[in-house]
Amino acid sequence: MGRAPGPSVRLKLTLSYAGFLMLTGALLLAVVWVFLLRYVPEEIVLTPQRSAPGVPWTPGPHVPDRADLMRAFAPKVAAMLVFLLVFGLVGGWVLAGSMLAPLTRITNATRLAANGSLSHRIQLEGREDEFRELADAFDTMLARLDAHNAEQQRFAANASHELRTPLAITRTLLDVARSDPRREADELVDRLHFINTRAIDLTEALLLLSRADQRSFNREHVDLSLIAEEAAETLLPLAEKRGTTIETSGDIAPTVGSHALLLQLTTNLVHNAIVHNLPERGTVWVTTSVHPRAVVLTVENTGQELAPHLISTLVEPFQRGTQRIRDDHAGVGLGLAIVKSITQAHDGALTLTRRAAGGLRVTVQLPVAPPGTDR
Missing domain, CATH: 1.20.58 (Methane Monooxygenase Hydroxylase; Chain G, domain 1)
Known part of the structure; x- marks a missing residue:
């Protein structure tokens, strides 16, 4: 949308500083006028004193009246106001430039980001103030955009x-x-x-x-415990085929979200726990719990020991913690990536930790349904 050009913020601040300084000077001079010159009479009349006999009378010294003081005061006032105007303009221009320097850096960084350079950072120095908070927030946004862009490319x-x-x-x-x-x-x-x-x-x-x-889905009241039971029942034949036991337990865990997506999330976790398990006599634990502000779904399984550095990469697309499994239930390498996206879309948190005895523990924390939500 086109807009008509206007004066710069620096010019506006300069004029504001100069105008405020001129107003302050004018008020100061008005105070001098009110409290000093008003007590000087407009005309001073001196009563002649009688001189000694035989001595001629001579007038005394001239006493300045209000007119004399005005003639002396007016040029000084004009000169002072001119000085204040020039000083206010020059000083205001310098001060405005100094104050707006961080904003100029932020603007330049914004232009670079708009041109595709997401690696640039402002890194504003100095103490904490409004400009520093804005610069730090912008750097954080650039870091997230850069990471998201790299993730999308991968x-x-x-x-x-x-x-x-x-x-x-x-x-x-x-x-x-x-x-x-x-x-x-x-x-x-x-x-x-x-x-x-x-x-x-x-x-x-x-x-x-x-x-x-x-996040293109409708939100409704759902119970994670029922979803966990449904996912476990659906994947029970696969678990029996592989000799894996599924154990479900927990409390009613009400939350708000998409039933289909949360079922997909739970199914992916349980499926992943079954496939990446021990060759025989493996176990999968699916539990739900409720807390004052969150509901928690935990899927834990036995299996091979995982290296600590692999845990953070498991949620990336097409990443696998163990060797590629070649069978009808191997998956496509997007199971945990989908779980991560669904969790984020529901304003939740996903945590992966390795079990000391082998296997993986996945915890999904979602906001608890507010009281009074229709069931």
Whole structure:
């Protein structure tokens, strides 16, 4: 939106400083006039004194009256006001420039950020004041934008790689089938069906991740304990197939959010705990608890010992804490990334800690439903 150009803030501050200084000087001179010159009479009449006989009379010295003082006072007042005007303009210009210097740095940093340079930081020196708070807040915003931009670039690269892999395998299978007509068609169809299913799962996971990031969902009252039981019941056949036991417990945990997304969050956590578990006799614990300001969902599982430096990378897209699992339930590497996005979309907090005996403990903390929420 176009706007007409106006005077700069520095000029406005300069005129304000000079005007205030002129007003102060005028008030000071008015005080001098009121409390000094008003007591000087307009005309002083001296009564002649009689002189001694034979001595001629001579007039006494001239006593200045109000007119004399005005003639002497007016030029000095004019000179003083001119001096105050010049001093106010020059001093105000210098002071305004000094005060607005941090704002100039912030403006330059904003222009650099608008041109795509997110690595620049203001790093304003000095003590804490309004400009320092603004600069620190802007630096924090730039840091988050820079990290988010880098994360998006890594995500785009990983997603492109993951999507390209099934397409490349499909093309290879078709090329082999074309060059070898004797190859059985049923085997080719089965492998193509498996690869196509994996590609569809990956695409749906990407769409779900985008939906969670955009927070485009309706909020309703949900109970995390019921969602945990539903997810555990759904994945019970998979757990039995792998010889894993699922134990659910906890209190009623009311919160507000999307039932579908929170169910997806819990399902991803339980599925991840089942798949990345011991080869046999593994255990998954799913518990819920309620606190004064938050409800907590905890999914814990046995498994291999995880290196401490891997914990922070597990929530990144296409990252896995153990070796890639090659079976029908391996997932697409977006399970915990989707959990993180859904948690953030619900204004919650996600915490991952490794178990000393092996395995992982994942804690999701969400705001508790306010009292009186419709169930």
